[in-house]
Amino acid sequence: xxxxxxxxxxxxxxxxxxxxxxxxxxxxxxxxxxxxxxxxxxxxxxxxxxxxxxxxxxxxxxxxxxxxxxxxxxxxxxxxxxxxxxxxxxxxxxxxxxxxxxxxxxxxxxxxxxxxxxxxxxxxxxxxxxxxxxxxxxxxxxxxxxxxxxxxxxxxxxxxxxxxxxxxxxxxxxxxxxxxxxxxxxxxxxxxxxxxxxxxxxxxxxxxxxxxxxxxxxxxxxxxxxxxxxxxxxxxxxxxxxxxxxxxxxxxxxxxxxxxxxxxxxxxxxxxxxxxxxxxxxxxxxxxxxxxxxxxxxxxxxxxxxxxxxxxxxxxxxxxxxxxxxxxxxxxxxxxxxxxxxxxxxxxxxxxxxxxxxxxxxxxxxxxxxxxxxxxxxxxxxxxxxxxxxxxxxxxxxxxxxxxxxxxxxxxxxxxxxxxxxxxxxxxxxxxxxxxxxxxxxxxxxxxxxxxxxxxxxxxxxxxxxxxxxxxxxxxxxxxxxxxxxxxxxxxxx
Amino acid sequence: xxxxxxxxxxxxxxxxxxxxxxxxxxxxxxxxxxxxxxxxxxxxxxxxxxxxxxxxxxxxxxxxxxxxxxxxxxxxxxxxxxxxxxxxxxxxxxxxxxxxxxxxxxxxxxxxxxxxxxxxxxxxxxxxxxxxxxxxxxxxxxxxxxxxxxxxxxxxxxxxxxxxxxxxxxxxxxxxxxxxxxxxxxxxxxxxxxxxxxxxxxxxxxxxxxxxxxxxxxxxxxxxxxxxxxxxxxxxxxxxxxxxxxxxxxxxxxxxxxxxxxxxxxxxxxxxxxxxxxxxxxxxxxxxxxxxxxxxxxxxxxxxxxxxxxxxxxxxxxxxxxxxxxxxxxxxxxxxxxxxxxxxxxxxxxxxxxxxxxxxxxxxxxxxxxxxxxxxxxxxxxxxxxxxxxxxxxxxxxxxxxxxxxxxxxxxxxxxxxxxxxxxxxxxxxxxxxxxxxxxxxxxxxxxxxxxxxxxxxxxxxxxxxxxxxxxxxxxxxxxxxxxxxxxxxxxxx
Numbered sequence: 003x004x005x006x007x008x009x010x011x012x013x014x015x016x017x018x019x020x021x022x023x024x025x026x027x028x029x030x031x032x033x034x035x036x037x038x039x040x041x042x043x044x045x046x047x048x049x050x051x052x053x054x055x056x057x058x059x060x061x062x063x064x065x066x067x068x069x070x071x072x073x074x075x076x077x078x079x080x081x082x083x084x085x086x087x088x089x090x091x092x093x094x095x096x097x098x099x100x101x102x103x104x105x106x107x108x109x110x111x112x113x114x115x116x117x118x119x120x121x122x123x124x125x126x127x128x129x130x131x132x133x134x135x136x137x138x139x140x141x142x143x144x145x146x147x148x149x150x151x152x153x154x155x156x157x158x159x160x161x162x163x164x165x166x167x168x169x170x171x172x173x174x175x176x177x178x179x180x181x182x183x184x185x186x187x188x189x190x191x192x193x194x195x196x197x198x199x200x201x202x203x204x205x206x207x208x209x210x211x212x213x214x215x216x217x218x219x220x221x222x223x224x225x226x227x228x229x230x231x232x233x234x235x236x237x238x239x240x241x242x243x244x245x246x247x248x249x250x251x252x253x254x255x256x257x258x259x260x261x262x263x264x265x266x267x268x269x270x271x272x273x274x275x276x277x278x279x280x281x282x283x284x285x286x287x288x289x290x291x292x293x294x295x296x297x298x299x300x301x302x303x304x305x306x307x308x309x310x311x312x313x314x315x316x317x318x319x320x321x322x323x324x325x326x327x328x329x330x331x332x333x334x335x336x337x338x339x340x341x342x343x344x345x346x347x348x349x350x351x352x353x354x355x356x357x358x359x360x361x362x363x364x365x366x367x368x369x370x371x372x373x374x375x376x377x378x379x380x381x382x383x384x385x386x387x388x389x390x391x392x393x394x395x396x397x398x399x400x401x402x403x404x405x406x407x408x409x410x411x412x413x414x415x416x417x418x419x420x421x422x423x424x425x426x427x428x429x430x431x432x433x434x435x436x437x438x439x440x441x442x443x444x445x446x447x448x449x450x451x452x453x454x455x456x457x458x459x460x461x462x463x464x465x466x467x468x469x470x471x472x473x474x475x476x477x478x479x480x481x482x483x484x485x486x487x488x489x490x491x492x493x494x495x496x
Numbered sequence: 497x498x499x500x501x502x503x504x505x506x507x508x509x510x511x512x513x514x515x516x517x518x519x520x521x522x523x524x525x526x527x528x529x530x531x532x533x534x535x536x537x538x539x540x541x542x543x544x545x546x547x548x549x550x551x552x553x554x555x556x557x558x559x560x561x562x563x564x565x566x567x568x569x570x571x572x573x574x575x576x577x578x579x580x581x582x583x584x585x586x587x588x589x590x591x592x593x594x595x596x597x598x599x600x601x602x603x604x605x606x607x608x609x610x611x612x613x614x615x616x617x618x619x620x621x622x623x624x625x626x627x628x629x630x631x632x633x634x635x636x637x638x639x640x641x642x643x644x645x646x647x648x649x650x651x652x653x654x655x656x657x658x659x660x661x662x663x664x665x666x667x668x669x670x671x672x673x674x675x676x677x678x679x680x681x682x683x684x685x686x687x688x689x690x691x692x693x694x695x696x697x698x699x700x701x702x703x704x705x706x707x708x709x710x711x712x713x714x715x716x717x718x719x720x721x722x723x724x725x726x727x728x729x730x731x732x733x734x735x736x737x738x739x740x741x742x743x744x745x746x747x748x749x750x751x752x753x754x755x756x757x758x759x760x761x762x763x764x765x766x767x768x769x770x771x772x773x774x775x776x777x778x779x780x781x782x783x784x785x786x787x788x789x790x791x792x793x794x795x796x797x798x799x800x801x802x803x804x805x806x807x808x809x810x811x812x813x814x815x816x817x818x819x820x821x822x823x824x825x826x827x828x829x830x831x832x833x834x835x836x837x838x839x840x841x842x843x844x845x846x847x848x849x850x851x852x853x854x855x856x857x858x859x860x861x862x863x864x865x866x867x868x869x870x871x872x873x874x875x876x877x878x879x880x881x882x883x884x885x886x887x888x889x890x891x892x893x894x895x896x897x898x899x900x901x902x903x904x905x906x907x908x909x910x911x912x913x914x915x916x917x918x919x920x921x922x923x924x925x926x927x928x929x930x931x932x933x934x935x936x937x938x939x940x941x942x943x944x945x946x947x948x949x950x951x952x953x954x955x956x957x958x959x960x961x962x963x964x965x966x967x968x969x970x971x972x973x974x975x976x977x978x979x980x981x982x983x984x985x986x987x988x989x990x
Contacts, residue, residue: 051800054713054747056657062807075611089607094599101595105588113583113787117569148642148791152813159678163550180811184653219548253548293607295818297642297791306545313556317674318812319646324789325820 057164062184065177065410074404080436083404085177085229085379086427087290091346096339100332108328116324118316120146120300123331128300130334132286134341135261137275139284139302145311148322150259150287150299154178156318157220157255157283157301158185160310167211167218171199173382173411173420175229175257178222182413189413190218196373198235199223201242208250220253220283225273227260227378230411230422234376237270244273247281253307257285260378262344265352267376274302283307288330290379290426291344296326351379351426354433358425361434365441369448372423379426382408384419385444388451391421394443403439551658556678559671559904568898574930577898579671579723579873580921581784585840590833594826602822610818612810614640614794617825622794624828626780628835629755631769633778633796639805642816644753644781644793648672650812651714651749651777651795652679654804661705661712665693667876667905667914669723669751672716676907683907684712690867692729693717695736702744714747714777719767721754721872724905724916728870731764738767741775747801751779754872756838759846761870768796777801782824784873785838790820845873845920848927852919855928859935863942866917873920876902878913879938882945885915888937897933 074081104112119125125141132139147153154177162168164186170178172191182189192207193200204221211218223243225235235243247254256273274282287299301311315321334340358381362372372383385391391407398404406424408417421440425433451457568575598606613619619635626633641647648671656662658680664672666685676683684705686697698715705712717737719729729737741748750767768776781793795805809815828834852875856866866877879885885901892898900918902911915934919927945951 050745051747051798053711054655055804056653056655056660058657059654059804059807062804062811064807065810084609086609090604092603092607094603097599097603098596101599102592105591105595109586109588109591110584111789113586113789115578115580115783115788148813148817151811155812159550160553161548161550163552166550177810177814180807184808184811217547251544253545289609293819294609295605295607295822297813297815297817297819304545310549310553310556313553313558313674314678316559316671317556317645317678318649319642319791320671321791323642323791323817323820325787325791325823326817328789329819 058184058186061186063180065180070404070406073399076402079399079402079404080428080432080439081404082423082425082428082433082436082440083406084424084427086424087294087347087379088350088426089293089295091350092293092343096333096343100329103332103335104328108332112325112328114324116321116327118145118312118321120144120322121324121327121331123334124298124327127330127334127340128286131262131288131291131340132272132284132302135258135269135272135275137272137284139274143302143305143308145301145303145308145315146322146327147299147301147315148319149294149297150257150285150289151177151181152297152315152318152322153285153287153299153301154181154222154255154257156311156314157285158182158187159314159318160307161219161253162187167216169204169207169218169221171223171228171231173230173408173417173422174222175224176406176410176422178257179410179413182222187219191412191414191416194228194231194233196233198225198228198233198239199243201239201246204243205246208246208252218252220255221247222255222257223273224257224259226258226270227263227375227380229260229378230380230406230408231382232373232375232378232380233382234267234270240270240273240276244276244278244282248278251281253281253283254279255283255285259285259287259290262291263348263351263379264377265348265355265375280304291347292330292333292340296323296329298322298326298330347426354425354428354430355381357430357433358423358437361437362423365438366444369444379424381423381425383421383423384408385421386448386451387419389444389447390418392418394421394447397443397447398440401439401443403436403443405440552678552680555680557674559674564898564900567893570896573893573896573898574922574926574933575898576917576919576922576927576930576934577900578918578921580918581788581841581873582844582920582922583787583789585844586787586837590827590837594823597826597829598822602826606819606822608818610815610821612639612806612815614638614816615818615821615825617828618792618821621824621828621834622780625756625782625785625834626766626778626796629752629763629766629769631766631778633768637796637799637802639795639797639802639809640816640821641793641795641809642813643783643788643791644751644779645671645675646791646809646812646816647779647781647793647795648675648716648749648751650805650808651779652676652681653808653812654801655713655747656681661710663698663701663712663715665717665722665725667724667902667911667916668716669718670900670904670916672751673904673907676716681713685906685908685910688722688725688727690727692719692722692727692733693737695733695740698737699740702740702746712746714749715741716749716751717767718751718753720752720764721757721869721874723754723872724874724900724902725876726867726869726872726874727876728761728764734764734767734770738770738772738776742772745775747775747777748773749777749779753779753781753784756785757842757845757873758871759842759849759869774798785841786824786827786834790817790823792816792820792824841920848919848922848924849875851924851927852917852931855931856917859932860938863938873918875917875919877915877917878902879915880942880945881913883938883941884912886912888915888941891937891941892934895933895937897930897937899934 070083074083124146125144128144129139129141158181162185166187168182168187168189170189170191171194190207192203227234254273258272273279274284284302288296370383370385372381375381392409395407406422408420409415411417564577568577618640619638622638623633623635652675656679660681662676662681662683664683664685665688684701686701687694721728748767752766767773768778778796782790864877864879866875869875886903889901900916902914905911
């Protein structure tokens with residue numbers, strides 16, 4: 003017997019119909035094969051599909067940042083909203099040299115599928131990056147992800163059932179909010195102050211959850227140059243956190259996208275590198291030290307967790323881009339090249355941070371308070387209680403400036419008086435102009451409030467207990483004192 | 497007031513501790529800051545985390561293909577297991593020219609974040625690709641995804657609650673199996689024959705589900721050059737399927753990664769392009785026509801569905817790689833360049849398909865049956881009932897050849913007598929040698945069976961009703977008769 007023999011089979015009478023003549027089954031007119039033009043969704047369409055959507059879609063929401071991206075694409079808008087690195091700092095000559103090498107040495111591999119866990123040469127780069135922050139990792143403990151965002155998503159996929167408790171900072175990374183929501187997590191947010199996460203409040207909350215019989219699946223934290231607050235967890239708090247985690251068997255998800263972007267102050271150890279950091283799942287990314295366009299991040303996790311993350315990734319996107327993994331690996335082949343690039347962006351952003359802090363002082367000093375970050379990409383500014391930054395954004399966009407309203411960093415509507423300001427994405431002049439425009443909008447609203455109530459403009463002073471994590475109160479983060487900066491109007495120490 | 501002023505706040509007595517002196521809170525010895533070396537997971541570790549994993553992880557499993565990738569990385573193994581295109585066919589000179597252009601014209605953009613829905617220039621490429629299959633799409637109906645796999649994942653994320661019914665072909669794409677599992681879908685698989693999905697069986701199943709009060713969320717189908725079966729849905733069945741979908745308001749997910757890779761026979765319209773194809777969600781990818789390493793696929797969907805897919809993607813990975821999107825868009829700038837490349841791979845794979853079919857005839861003709869694909873990457877071969885391809889794989893690996901056991905294409909353990917054979921990833925000589933090795937392993941087992949039972953080796957003849965989709969019976973796909981191929985041993989028509 004051979005292939006190619008037609009086997010007659012029972013198939014309900016339709017299998018023997020002519021397959022190529024263009025006749026519909028059961029006779030009738032041949033249908034048009036013209037390309038079909040689909041219309042825009044209508045109310046009827048929405049109704050049609052509503053019954054099919056999964057329950058998670060009812061709580062899924064758009065990230066505040068993503069929504070703003072469309073609005074801020076207009077060239078006349080100065081966007082302090084994004085978390086965009088300045089990718090124009092990457093040298094064309096360097097790019098050309100790397101791609102020349104990729105093309106001649108590893109093209110077929112770059113264009114091919116790779117293993118789910120990531121290519122071995124890229125894992126070696128990650129080991130090198132983490133070593134720069136004195137954090138040892140074995141390549142076998144790594145999973146390469148499609149950006150840091152996928153790392154968060156996979157952790158949620160692995161650990162969260164609907165209704166499970168996740169503990170996070172309040173405010174937390176606005177991009178994690180839709181992820182937590184999409185897994186229907188119950189997110190409990192703990193206040194921050196100038197020394198980062200309030201561990202005392204964390205312990206109180208863990209006690210309460212314990213009494214309620216609810217074990218949090220993990221704590222999500224950005225300990226260094228927090229997004230969006232800009233604050234950094236102090237060393238004593240890091241130690242206490244690791245202790246608490248061990249005592250309570252609490253998984254800690256340490257998200258560290260900005261650790262290498264320090265502009266002042268002294269480096270602190272990562273949670274994962276600390277004695278007792280067994281319960282730390284570490285998330286890293288190349289987005290801020292190299293490029294977000296390459297979509298490469300990673301997770302370093304204990305073996306049993308890593309295995310589940312890998313299964314989750316297989317189902318999600320098979321593997322991350324070999325094309326971009328090879329690009330990074332080739333860049334790393336030149337000793338020190340990546341570190342020189344980090345130096346370039348660090349110096350660029352340091353100057354921009356200083357420009358932003360000076361501009362805030364000039365244009366919002368009378369009414370707002372804000373954090374003074376030692377690194378990273380963001381300042382968190384807080385306005386008087388009677389202002390709402392979500393309302394303010396519409397007015398700001400009228401003046402061609404954008405920021406992320408504070409509510410985007412909470413899951414419960416808090417943050418209404420605050421805003422996240424980014425200083426990495428635009429140049430010094432635009433930062434100054436952008437802050438001036440925000441200052442003008444705020445001044446207008448403050449004056450309006452004053453004329454309505456007779457109250458004099460007053461700077462928002464963070465008060466004791468103002469960072470209550472319960473009860474819907476707004477979180478106020480006080481400004482951080484920079485060593486040596488004194489009380490004057492001079493820029494922060496470097 | 498100025499930033500930089502230290503504000504004293506109540507923080508449970510720990511906020512005023514020295515933050516830089518390296519002392520743990522509450523006194524005691526400073527802890528070691530030595531890099532910590534994590535060990536391999538132990539039984540204790542597993543126990544420690546087991547209670548934390550989400551319910552979905554209990555049903556999540558590894559894709560058959562992914563598991564094999566590690567085994568088949570040994571250079572001495574001829575892998576007919578993967579679904580890998582031959583990326584060595586991409587010209588270095590072409591790559592260098594494209595990257596030269598990217599470097600000088602759009603580097604900062606390539607390295608940057610992009611919009612979640614995808615970059616406009618890439619969407620225009622997708623419109624062009626779909627037009628080649630006479631399928632009109634508006635750029636606003638598109639979401640760019642991180643490979644076709646993410647498209648499947650996002651569709652599931654948007655539509656599936658645990659326990660929801662998904663209807664799929666049996667066998668179905670092995671890479672979709674872990675995705676369906678991770679969303680805890682109840683997958684009902686409908687048999688195929690040489691004309692593709694058995695629409696009559698589909699209707700029977702839909703009737704049954706309707707009686708049970710269960711509305712399937714969608715039908716997942718690869719109508720053209722099906723993975724893994726290699727068969728193509730006939731035109732009458734396409735028409736009837738679109739009709740059934742409209743009558744029953746059944747969403748159809750049409751996954752079409754291989755449509756442009758046709759080696760013989762005439763092109764058929766995509767389901768989406770057909771009159772009444774409103775209920776079709778179309779999935780495409782650049783993986784097989786250009787490169788899987790770039791991780792770029794897409795979804796074309798009705799507006800309300802697209803909006804939810806976009807939210808799901810935001811939470812999952814923010815956006816797909818701008819780096820690879822710009823690469824593709826730049827390649828497409830040269831008119832016809834991408835089509836010339838498709839011609840190259842099409843011709844390459846056509847020759848390899850023919851080699852595989854000839855080798856099957858030579859080495860397995862006495863005992864096996866298989867499908868004769870008119871395009872795509874796979875042949876589906878079925879052995880006698882007394883053999884199990886999962887067991888056979890271990891023996892095959894001993895002889896340095898690999899395939900995907902048929903069970904990987906089912907969620908219920910069926911497929912034990914079948915195997916998926918890929919002919920795109922390795923050259924003609926390796927295909928012939930690989931099939932010869934499989935033939936030798938099979939012959940050994942057949943002889944063993946014969947000596948134990950006294951039975952003569954017999955070719956597996958697919959029988960009427962053998963493709964029952966219920967009851968755990970194995971699906972046998974009969975060989976497809978090629979027009980003009982007659983009954984002889986000559987190769988298939990082109």
